[in-house]
Amino acid sequence: MPNEGSYEAAKRKSDEVHADLLVNPEKYTMLTGDRPTGRLHLGHYFGTLVDRVRLQDMGVRTNVIIADYQVITDRDTTEHIRDNVYNMVVDYLACGLDPEKTMIFTHSAVPELNQLMLPFLSLVTEAEMERNPTVKAEQEASGHALTGLLLTYPVHQACDILFCKGNIVPVGRDQLPHIEITSKIARRFNERYGKVFPEVTGLLTSTPLLPGLDGRKMSKSYGNAISISMTAEETARLIKKSKSDSERNITFDPENRPEISGLLTTAGICTGRDPREIAEEIGMGGAGQLKRYVTEAVNDYFAPIRERREELAKDMGYVADVLHEGNRRACEIASATLDEVREAMGMVY
Incomplete structure (x- = not known):
């Protein structure tokens, strides 16, 4: 959990962006996503899906990642993953995401996105990664050993956000540390090699947390x-x-x-x-x-x-087409960003 001072600052920045979005939606590129570990539920719908559709319909460039690689941060199987991914796309479309306006894609299908991991890992220390409260919470919740993938989870998320030059990410208060580390990586890269990445703002969602039917977190x-x-x-x-x-x-x-x-x-x-x-x-x-x-x-x-x-x-062929087209576009964008990164780092041979 960020301290009160940094939370207040994040809240102020988020409020400014919320206000500006109403006037200049075209200035913003949003990235958000889900891990395909099961079916989406009402907590996801009211917590994030409604917001994504709203931003899409306002004219923001919206991108939604299905983070399939991140399933194995804290579990040892990818059983049912294909079924989960396709059903997630069906849920997205049924809830109002429009593939003409929103790029829907899978993590594993965009190798150039993951290639950003190497330069990005050089910009954070081990201590900064270990301090991330979300990583600690996920490890405790799953009882899983701290794998290298789980430790570098926040850096993966920075790659997800920055490959498409995302500058807003809808988050709850508990996810602000992820935004902080993404901002840190973008700033350090720009200072070290030249400006490639935008400043990233965590767009705090005002939706109250929808509890499960027993009053606990919906899960x-x-x-x-x-x-x-x-x-x-x-x-x-x-x-x-x-x-x-x-x-x-x-x-x-x-x-x-x-x-x-x-x-x-x-x-x-x-x-x-x-x-x-x-x-x-x-x-x-x-x-x-x-x-x-x-x-x-x-x-x-x-x-x-x-x-x-x-x-x-009834038309899973169409659902597959939506995903293939999203993956193709994501690869195109990631490739262009990677070219800029290589150029900035002097690695064009």
Whole structure:
């Protein structure tokens, strides 16, 4: 977690960019992405996907990386990865990303992007990489040994952002250290070899964290996540069997009633209502009535997205084409950036 001073500075910069985006969207290139470790869920949708579509539709150059190499930072298998990648593209398209405006590509398909790792690694110290709180958190969460790949994770992310000259990255507060190390790498490269890379700003998202159905962080591994790809029936079943408490009166109290409050937050974000207002309305109706309300709210909101998803899933040839075209464009951009890097470093022979 960055200290308060650096957080305040990051927040100020983010606010300035948010304001400028409304006037000069064409000045900005966004890069963000996901690791294909499973299906995207409502936490991903409200946390980042909505924002990506908004920036795309404003006229920002939007790029989304499916970080398949980063799956093996903290796990020893790539089982199901192909299925996860294709389903991720289906989710993106169903949620409104437009391949004409947004470049969607996979990490492993762009060798020139990964070639930036070598000069970039020379610009950071081992101590700077080890200090990164996200790396520590990911290692602890997975219980995995600290591999070289996990240690250099922040440098990989710098390559992802900088290869396409990305200058904004939508982030939550906990991801700011990644932006700091990317900015450091860009600055040090520019000072040492000549200006190639832009200044990068972490665009702090204002979306509240959507908890899982049990009040904890929404995560596939907790079994508390509603996937975008679920059917209305699967959603209903999952909500029905989610934990509640023994108190009949429904109140919004995240600290003492995490499960009930998790359900209320989900209903609130899908209906645009205040969770407290929903709680008051249901009152003595109890958990059964609350769960019915949540089920309806989620299924109504996602009905058109799921309908689009179903259509797209029938044409996996088109989905593959979207990815191949995104990979081709990414390789083209990465190759041009790598030429600039070699030129700046005097490595053109």
